[in-house]
Amino acid sequence: MNVQNNGTPDAPRLRGTLHATLGAVILALAALAPGLAHSDTIKIGVPVPLSGSSAAAGTDILNGAKLAAAKINAAGGVLGKQIELVPEDDACDAQTAVQAAQKLVDAGVVAVAGGYCSSAALPELSAFHRAGIPYVLDASTNPKLTEMGYNTVFRTIGRDDQQGPFAASFMKNALRARTAAVIDDNTTYSKGLAQNTVDALKKMGVDVVYAESITPGQMDYSPTLTKVASLKPDVIYYTGYFSEAGMLVKEARQLGLKMTIMGGDATNDPTLMKTAGPAADGMIITTSPLAQFLSGAHDYVDQYTKTYGQGPGPYSVYEYDAVGVTAKAIADAKSTKPAAIAAALHKINSYPGLTGTIGFDPKGDRSRAVYITIIVRGDEFEPYQRQDASGKWEMMK
Amino acid sequence: MSTFLQFVVEGLTIGSFYALVALGYTMVYGIIRLINFAHGDLFMVGAFVGWTALGTLAAARLPLALALVVAFAASMLATGALGVAIARVAYQPLLRAPRLSILITALGISLLLENGVLIAYGAGFRTYPHLLTQTGFDVLQVHITFAQVGIVAASFALMLGLYLFVHHTFIGTAMRALAIDQDAARLMGIDVERLIQLTFFIGSALAAVAGVMEGLFYTQINFFMGFVLGLRAFTAAVLGGIGNIPGAMVGGFLIGLLEAFGAGYVSSQWTDVFVFGVLIAVLVVKPTGLFGERVVERM
Numbered sequence: 001m002n003v004q005n006n007g008t009p010d011a012p013r014l015r016g017t018l019h020a021t022l023g024a025v026i027l028a029l030a031a032l033a034p035g036l037a038h039s040d041t042i043k044i045g046v047p048v049p050l051s052g053s054s055a056a057a058g059t060d061i062l063n064g065a066k067l068a069a070a071k072i073n074a075a076g077g078v079l080g081k082q083i084e085l086v087p088e089d090d091a092c093d094a095q096t097a098v099q100a101a102q103k104l105v106d107a108g109v110v111a112v113a114g115g116y117c118s119s120a121a122l123p124e125l126s127a128f129h130r131a132g133i134p135y136v137l138d139a140s141t142n143p144k145l146t147e148m149g150y151n152t153v154f155r156t157i158g159r160d161d162q163q164g165p166f167a168a169s170f171m172k173n174a175l176r177a178r179t180a181a182v183i184d185d186n187t188t189y190s191k192g193l194a195q196n197t198v199d200a201l202k203k204m205g206v207d208v209v210y211a212e213s214i215t216p217g218q219m220d221y222s223p224t225l226t227k228v229a230s231l232k233p234d235v236i237y238y239t240g241y242f243s244e245a246g247m248l249v250k251e252a253r254q255l256g257l258k259m260t261i262m263g264g265d266a267t268n269d270p271t272l273m274k275t276a277g278p279a280a281d282g283m284i285i286t287t288s289p290l291a292q293f294l295s296g297a298h299d300y301v302d303q304y305t306k307t308y309g310q311g312p313g314p315y316s317v318y319e320y321d322a323v324g325v326t327a328k329a330i331a332d333a334k335s336t337k338p339a340a341i342a343a344a345l346h347k348i349n350s351y352p353g354l355t356g357t358i359g360f361d362p363k364g365d366r367s368r369a370v371y372i373t374i375i376v377r378g379d380e381f382e383p384y385q386r387q388d389a390s391g392k393w394e395m396m397k
Numbered sequence: 398m399s400t401f402l403q404f405v406v407e408g409l410t411i412g413s414f415y416a417l418v419a420l421g422y423t424m425v426y427g428i429i430r431l432i433n434f435a436h437g438d439l440f441m442v443g444a445f446v447g448w449t450a451l452g453t454l455a456a457a458r459l460p461l462a463l464a465l466v467v468a469f470a471a472s473m474l475a476t477g478a479l480g481v482a483i484a485r486v487a488y489q490p491l492l493r494a495p496r497l498s499i500l501i502t503a504l505g506i507s508l509l510l511e512n513g514v515l516i517a518y519g520a521g522f523r524t525y526p527h528l529l530t531q532t533g534f535d536v537l538q539v540h541i542t543f544a545q546v547g548i549v550a551a552s553f554a555l556m557l558g559l560y561l562f563v564h565h566t567f568i569g570t571a572m573r574a575l576a577i578d579q580d581a582a583r584l585m586g587i588d589v590e591r592l593i594q595l596t597f598f599i600g601s602a603l604a605a606v607a608g609v610m611e612g613l614f615y616t617q618i619n620f621f622m623g624f625v626l627g628l629r630a631f632t633a634a635v636l637g638g639i640g641n642i643p644g645a646m647v648g649g650f651l652i653g654l655l656e657a658f659g660a661g662y663v664s665s666q667w668t669d670v671f672v673f674g675v676l677i678a679v680l681v682v683k684p685t686g687l688f689g690e691r692v693v694e695r696m
Binding site: 051052053054055056186212213214215217218219220221222223224226227230243246247250253254255256271274275276277278279 | 404617
């Protein structure tokens with residue numbers, strides 16, 4: 001008695017309010033939960049940049065997802081339900097990405113297939129992992145994404161630490177380069193690829209005479225190029241995005257630099273040729289195969305072009321497979337519980353995707369990743385060289 | 398040595414753009430003490446107007462030289478008019494309000510312009526036709542393109558013209574009077590509102606010239622291009638002494654040279670650190686800038 005009287009007089013009332021609030025929340029949740037469980041569609045989140053400088057790439061990816069969902073739904077959907085895509089704009093920006101991921105979690109997605117910029121995908125991944133939702137990445141190639149120790153992350157594309165050694169091997173064995181300059185643009189993706197390339201080059205005995213970052217959004221990179229020219233590398237490898245790549249190659253040729261200029265897979269965009277004009281001719285790009293160079297994807301290219309009035313871009317076909325493999329996992333799991341879907345994704349080892357046979361290693365990376373080189377001829381990309389099974393370089397076609 | 402001179406050539410080219418845009422910052426500040434944060438975006442709008450004009454004219458099969466002249470003129474007129482409209486609608490009603498209101502309005506206008514162009518033209522990159530010759534000549538092993546010479550010459554000519562206009566014409570004198578004391582200028586019968594609008598017109602038109610030259614020289618434009626350049630031009634204006642026209646020119650070229658030497662001799666990764674380090678250093682050590690000591694007489 002005494003003790004109770006000594007307590008603050010408001011305590012019981014406060015506790016009462018608290019109970020009421022909690023009760024209301026629980027009621028609200030309870031009201032919401034059946035809505036989720038009995039919804040008529042299976043929601044798959046698609047976080048991609050739909051605004052900002054990467055908006056074009058994000059739109060391509062979303063279109064790829066739409067084609068995949070349309071095909072699955074036309075064939076009766078999954079577990080008797082239709083797939084519903086929930087796109088969300090992450091603007092290629094870490095902060096926006098966190099909000100985008102939260103919106104998708106709140107929208108009740110059971111799995112996520114998408115992503116473009118690694119710097120946005122990383123915070124998204126953490127948010128989805130906390131919610132236990134599997135994330136199948138289609139275009140984000142930073143190794144860190146599958147090195148977080150999460151069992152909910154997968155990707156249908158290769159990773160930079162596979163691309164780096166690939167590019168290095170091309171420079172050393174196909175171009176016979178003895179010295180190289182590697183330039184990145186200070187973003188997570190670009191720095192990662194540059195670092196892996198530099199490591200591989202050094203291991204192969206190629207002298208890396210220049211390895212630094214440029215500031216994206218600047219227009220004039222001639223001072224950097226003048227510096228690089230004075231070091232006389234046999235090849236320049238730029239690991240950033242296409243808009244700056246166009247500037248770099250144009251300004252390099254303007255300065256009279258004659259060496260081979262190469263780009264990473266983010267330079268794989270026709271804006272490169274539009275910006276640089278004839279200067280882009282002969283630029284070589286390391287990339288995951290484009291849809292048009294994949295023997296299994298000709299119908300996809302036709303259908304995409306017919307539906308959207310333009311080419312499918314570099315990554316939409318990987319998103320098509322990401323949505324496809326997610327749907328397959330839902331069907332395998334016979335459940336729309338995120339944890340069950342993640343477990344089913346881990347078991348997939350021979351899904352026939354457009355980009356080749358898809359299986360995941362324990363980290364969630366593709367067990368068989370493929371890279372090729374392409375070359376700019378006029379204002380087109382053409383297939384150039386690839387490694388055969390024994391590691392020898394051969395011309396494609 | 399030849400590398401050093403090459404950096405000088407590159408720095409002057411980059412600096413020309415900063416200087417032209419810095420003039421707009423400095424003129425507006427000189428007259429109404431406003432840091433017009435939307436100015437970098439007027440540069441961007443100028444580039445887009447020029448791109449549209451060139452596209453239309455090319456479709457009409459106009460001779461190239463004529464098309465270029467018309468594109469420059471159209472961009473200067475349209476961007477200048479936009480600058481005047483912004484001044485009338487957004488800034489002039491706030492001239493007697495606290496400083497902060499007008500500064501925040503300027504930031505708002507900047508966002509409005511960026512996102513307006515984003516909606517109108519989309520997020521992707523637009524490219525100018527490749528009209529400028531890539532050829533040039535070599536002096537002392539330094540490679541200089543004709544386009545670079547043209548850009549530096551054009552910006553010098555414009556700056557000189559502006560300086561002469563402000564210091565040797567009747568309207569220019571009225572502008573300087575306005576910069577010293579707005580109320581006194583009004584009492585002397587100067588039409589303050591018209592003069593403010595004229596200042597915005599000139600500043601915006603100069604930014605438009607820079608925008609179209611940028612498009613022609615670097616070929617790539619997008620809605621966000623005014624941001625980085627605007628900040629650096631602003632730094633140039635502060636370095637030269639904001640409110641001072643020759644100061645803006647010198648500041649622009651100095652920032653351009655700093656960028657080139659920084660990228661060339663230290664690391665291109667540190668460009669922003671150098672440029673904005675200068676901004677901070679100037680603000681701390683000598684807030685009036687290099688040429689800003691004559692506080693009474695601005696511009």
